[in-house]
Amino acid sequence: MLEVETIAVNPKNTSQDCSNCGEKVPKELNIRTHSCPHCGIVIDRDWNAAINIKNRAVGHSVFKARGVRRSNGTAKRESLHYSATLV
DSSP: OEEEEEEEEOOTTTTTBOTTTOOBOOOOTTOOEEEOTTTOOEEEHHHHHHHHHHHHHHTOOHHHHTTOBOTTSOBOOOEEEEEEEEO
16 A cells, blocks of 8 residues: 545635745736746746745745734644545
8 A cells, every 4th residue: 555645725816826925926727827027036937836835835935935924923824634544
């Protein structure tokens, strides 16, 4: 048997949030390039979303890196941990 840890990540806004600076950059679905007017990064929309998903999964969101905290002083963590056994 092989145990694999999977992490569920909320996909909301992963293609809208800039993976480089964290600013929200709204775009229609037909726009395939993420071009951030705040930090200047230009990358594929899906690549931007993939980076955001990875960062959320490992707990290193851009927002956390920039020091955004809840009112109670704790950092926001958006991922949930699950484990599964493959047979």
